[in-house]
Amino acid sequence: MLLIKTGGGKDINWDGVCRDVAEIRATEPVILVHGASVRRDELAARLSVPVRKVVSPSGVSSVYTNAEAMEVFLMAYAGLANKQIVARFQNHGVNAVGLSGVDGRLWQAKAKKEILIVENGKTKLLKDNLSGRVETTNVGLLRILLDHGYLPVVCPPALSFENEIVNTDNDTAAAVMAGELGLERMVYLFEAPGLLRDPNDETSLISRIDRFKIEEFLPFARERMKKKLLGVKRAVDAGVKTVYFGDGRTPNPVKDALAGKGTVIA
Numbered sequence: 001m002l003l004i005k006t007g008g009g010k011d012i013n014w015d016g017v018c019r020d021v022a023e024i025r026a027t028e029p030v031i032l033v034h035g036a037s038v039r040r041d042e043l044a045a046r047l048s049v050p051v052r053k054v055v056s057p058s059g060v061s062s063v064y065t066n067a068e069a070m071e072v073f074l075m076a077y078a079g080l081a082n083k084q085i086v087a088r089f090q091n092h093g094v095n096a097v098g099l100s101g102v103d104g105r106l107w108q109a110k111a112k113k114e115i116l117i118v119e120n121g122k123t124k125l126l127k128d129n130l131s132g133r134v135e136t137t138n139v140g141l142l143r144i145l146l147d148h149g150y151l152p153v154v155c156p157p158a159l160s161f162e163n164e165i166v167n168t169d170n171d172t173a174a175a176v177m178a179g180e181l182g183l184e185r186m187v188y189l190f191e192a193p194g195l196l197r198d199p200n201d202e203t204s205l206i207s208r209i210d211r212f213k214i215e216e217f218l219p220f221a222r223e224r225m226k227k228k229l230l231g232v233k234r235a236v237d238a239g240v241k242t243v244y245f246g247d248g249r250t251p252n253p254v255k256d257a258l259a260g261k262g263t264v265i266a
Contacts, residue, residue, distance in 0.1 A: 001029045001146070003183055004254060005174040007190035007224075008035025012248040014085065017189070018092040020254035021151065025094065029146045031181075032096075033154045033174040036081035043076045044069075054117040054126070060230070061223045064115070065130045065167040070157070073167055077155045078102075086153050096151040101158035101173065102165055104141040107134045109158040109168050132166035134158050134173040137180050171224075171231035179238020186240055187257045188228055189248035194263030195220060195229070209265045211236045211243070232265055242266040 002024060006012055021030050040063075044051045049072050052064040065073060078100040089096035101107030109132030117124050145152050154177075158168040171188070178186050197204040199222045209217055214233045221229045232243045243265040246257025256262070 001031070001181065001183055002185055002187065003031045003033065003174060003178045003181070004187045004189065005033045005171060006035065006248055007188075008037035008039065008081070009191040009248070010038045011191050012189065013250065013253055014088050015092070016251050016253050017248070018089050018094065020252055021089070022092050022094050024254065025151065031142060031146070031152045031154065031177070032085075033170055033177070034081065034085055035170055036077045036155065039081045040073060040076035043080070044072045047072060054115070054119070057116055057118055057123055060226050062115075062131070062169070062227075063167065064117075064126055066128055067130065070130050070165060070167065073157060074100075074165070077157065082153060082155045089151060089153065094151050095149060096153045097145055098153045098155075099141075101134065101154065101156055101168065104138050105159055106138045106141055106154065107156075107158035107168065107173050107177075108136045108138075109134045109160050109166050111160040111162060111164060111166055130164065130166050132158060132160050132168055134168050134176050135161075137173075137177045139177075139180050142177075142181065169227055169231070171228045172234060175231040175235035175238065175240070178235050178240050182239065184239075184241045185244070185258075186232075186235055186242075187244045187246060187254055188232075189246050189253050189257065190224075190228070191247075191249060193247045193261075194245040195225065199225075206263055207260075209263060211241070211265050214265065236265070 082098040086096045086098040111132040195206045244257040245263035
């Protein structure tokens with residue numbers, strides 16, 4: 001079984017992803033987790049709802065989510081992006097089913113109603129935050145879908161243990177899911193060739209990382225990439241043996257990543 005996590009950038013080659021997945025599913029089941037950050041930002045701008053991006057004291061970026069922001073988040077992720085991706089797969093002959101982490105308690109998260117951020121050099125406490133960290137997944141629901149030939153297409157938000165809808169980091173959620181499913185391989189696709197030594201130089205690719213030395217490469221991770229590496233570490237700790245970082249813009253994004261054309265963490 002293969003789990004694929006795609007970023008939410010505008011240049012992801014979705015037709016290429018769909019073609020690759022259709023071919024791979026002939027030999028093994030696939031689960032796909034996707035982002036929708038660009039859709040969220042575009043929709044928020046149209047609705048005049050500000051998107052507040054914040055940075056934690058450890059340097060990890062995220063989006064502050066209050067009640068108004070959550071409504072936009074749901075529309076962009078579980079609504080527009082998820083259903084359009086499902087339709088794209090159907091067009092390629094793949095019988096996909098779209099789910100958010102809320103559906104069937106697919107992703108259950110520990111709520112974080114207060115978060116520390118650094119703003120203008122000062123550490124601040126933000127309250128009324130609707131986010132959380134995924135701790136468990138409904139593996140049984142996924143297996144039902146997979147056993148009946150469906151492709152699960154999954155996105156945030158998650159459901160807290162108190163049954164509140166919460167924003168969550170889908171890189172970490174995908175890692176938790178992979179661990180609980182007992183998977184050995186994962187693919188992360190985004191708008192870069194892989195992990196870069198210099199984020200402004202696409203030729204500075206780091207082609208291989210020892211999965212037991214991930215922390216040594218955190219200094220090269222900027223913004224969202226840091227969350228991806230931390231997610232990979234969690235996946236490795238849960239038993240995943242190989243993680244592939246690949247360029248989601250290529251003609252065959254998944255196949256290229258599995259061929260080792262990006263960053264291989266093993």
